[in-house]
Amino acid sequence: MTKEEILNQLKPIVAIYLPEDVSKEEIKPESDLTMELNINSAHLVDIVLDVEDHFDVAFANEDMESLRTVSDAVEIIYGKVKSV
Amino acid sequence: MGIQNKRKRVVVTGLGVVAPNGVGTTDFTDALREGKSGITFSQQLRDLNFSCQIGGVPIISEEKRGEYLTNLELRNFNSNGILYGIIAGMDAVKDANFKIALKKEEALWDTGIIFGVGTTSVEKFRESIYTIDEGNTRKLGSSTILQTMTSGVSAYLSGLIGAGNIVTTNSSACATGTEAILLGYERIANGQAKQMLCGSCSDGGPYVWAAFDTIRVMPYAYNEKPERGSRPFSESAAGFVPGSGAGALFLESLESAQERGAKIYCEILGGNINCGGQREEGSMTAPNNSAVQKCIKLAIENARITANEIDYINGHLTATAKDVVEIDNWCKALDRNGSEFPFINSTKGMIGHCLAASGSVEMVASILQLHNSFIAPNINCEDLSPAILKLIDEDKIIRKTKKVNIKTVAKASFGFGDVNACIIFQKN
Numbered sequence: 001m002t003k004e005e006i007l008n009q010l011k012p013i014v015a016i017y018l019p020e021d022v023s024k025e026e027i028k029p030e031s032d033l034t035m036e037l038n039i040n041s042a043h044l045v046d047i048v049l050d051v052e053d054h055f056d057v058a059f060a061n062e063d064m065e066s067l068r069t070v071s072d073a074v075e076i077i078y079g080k081v082k083s084v
Numbered sequence: 085m086g087i088q089n090k091r092k093r094v095v096v097t098g099l100g101v102v103a104p105n106g107v108g109t110t111d112f113t114d115a116l117r118e119g120k121s122g123i124t125f126s127q128q129l130r131d132l133n134f135s136c137q138i139g140g141v142p143i144i145s146e147e148k149r150g151e152y153l154t155n156l157e158l159r160n161f162n163s164n165g166i167l168y169g170i171i172a173g174m175d176a177v178k179d180a181n182f183k184i185a186l187k188k189e190e191a192l193w194d195t196g197i198i199f200g201v202g203t204t205s206v207e208k209f210r211e212s213i214y215t216i217d218e219g220n221t222r223k224l225g226s227s228t229i230l231q232t233m234t235s236g237v238s239a240y241l242s243g244l245i246g247a248g249n250i251v252t253t254n255s256s257a258c259a260t261g262t263e264a265i266l267l268g269y270e271r272i273a274n275g276q277a278k279q280m281l282c283g284s285c286s287d288g289g290p291y292v293w294a295a296f297d298t299i300r301v302m303p304y305a306y307n308e309k310p311e312r313g314s315r316p317f318s319e320s321a322a323g324f325v326p327g328s329g330a331g332a333l334f335l336e337s338l339e340s341a342q343e344r345g346a347k348i349y350c351e352i353l354g355g356n357i358n359c360g361g362q363r364e365e366g367s368m369t370a371p372n373n374s375a376v377q378k379c380i381k382l383a384i385e386n387a388r389i390t391a392n393e394i395d396y397i398n399g400h401l402t403a404t405a406k407d408v409v410e411i412d413n414w415c416k417a418l419d420r421n422g423s424e425f426p427f428i429n430s431t432k433g434m435i436g437h438c439l440a441a442s443g444s445v446e447m448v449a450s451i452l453q454l455h456n457s458f459i460a461p462n463i464n465c466e467d468l469s470p471a472i473l474k475l476i477d478e479d480k481i482i483r484k485t486k487k488v489n490i491k492t493v494a495k496a497s498f499g500f501g502d503v504n505a506c507i508i509f510q511k512n
Binding site: 043 | 154155156159187222223225226227229
């Protein structure tokens with residue numbers, strides 16, 4: 001799976017958790033999930049759970065700690081999908 | 085004395101209800117007027133070998149859920165009690181035509197919430213405990229906390245409204261709803277808040293009701309005719325039928341209501357909350373009669389009326405052998421009996437005993453009757469208890485919908501732990 005494919009599949013997962021005043025067009029690779037997209041930090045956990053189900057991967061605690069932006073998520077998923 | 089003289093007058097300007105026989109005040113009023121039962125048979129209770137396989141569960145469509153909660157909030161949502169509370173609470177706010185705070189605005193510092201529960205989100209707890217025991221704690225999802233914290237319903241409502249005064253959840257078994265309303269009343273009367281959204285909610289289903297089945301306080305003989313099962317005032321009353329739902333009142337100071345030009349249903353004149361201390365005949369499950377009588381007497385005193393002014397009583401009356409004891413307590417507390425006794429009913433014949441939600445659902449029922457000038461029928465008491473008839477006249481026990489202009493009402497609720505609450509309210 002390419003990084004672009006991962007990004008395209010990740011966007012709708014993230015979109016579910018956007019607050020009402022943020023549109024899904026604002027989801028860019030460089031977007032900070034909590035600071036820019038205003039996603040409630042508790043919901044980061046829910047996004048990871050959805051990502052794990054969708055891509056059939058597991059995030060370690062260290063992965064959670066390095067997760068800030070959309071592209072961070074893409075990189076983490078890419079690393080895990082590739083190594084399978 | 086100073087505080088008594090200075091206390092603010094408190095009125096009810098909004099109502100919301102989720103009851104087994106009607107969701108929303110329009111449907112609920114119609115159901116009350118028609119004497120419509122909301123008690124149904126439950127296959128789930130039968131499959132789980134319950135003795136009592138009937139109960140009262142409000143019907144909420146998927147579409148209706150979506151009107152109150154976003155798709156995101158509904159993900160992994162499994163808390164009917166909270167859902168009922170949100171629907172009743174937001175309906176009461178809307179009925180009061182009260183303007184909620186927009187997300188970017190300041191919180192409403194003068195508006196508070198006291199919304200009670202008995203136990204909360206049992207289904208969500210069950211689901212979570214299975215997940216945890218399977219070693220999958222990390223898969224719980226973030227909303228588990230919101231749904232399983234006791235104050236969850238108040239927290240959801242506060243977020244929807246922007247309430248910035250006290251936001252809390254009370255709990256006193258089956259007196260919870262009545263207590264919530266009195267606590268909110270006091271807050272406004274004391275000048276500490278201008279508006280209070282008060283009420284209570286209760287989940288239904290096997291995990292809430294099971295232990296009541298165990299202690300044999302629910303009827304087992306009506307599984308084939310569920311709508312006949314809840315029988316307050318009846319000689320054949322054989323226990324309470326469990327119910328679930330939520331009721332909510334929007335209370336505000338008379339000044340606030342007048343400033344906003346709000347419609348006023350009635351004025352809360354006062355009330356009392358006490359506990360029998362599980363002394364005398366009181367126990368964890370039975371009331372201390374002196375405490376019940378004291379609660380009613382002090383409520384009347386606090387309301388600054390006389391016992392003779394009460395036109396109508398909405399009783400606790402769950403349909404057990406204790407119904408007659410309750411009537412006796414009312415007679416003694418009011419010093420009225422026979423033909424001098426006020427009109428009385430128990431709406432539990434139609435909706436069952438909604439436990440922690442009972443007080444608030446029945447307060448809404450009482451106010452709707454007061455507002456629409458009728459008293460709903462006590463259903464399923466064609467065989468009136470002879471012991472009750474020794475205390476009060478038959479025509480005081482309303483069995484056919486009665487059009488009548490009532491003015492002053494007493495509502496009481498009693499709960500396990502020997503707790504009591506009584507409210508007095510009046511139409512102007």
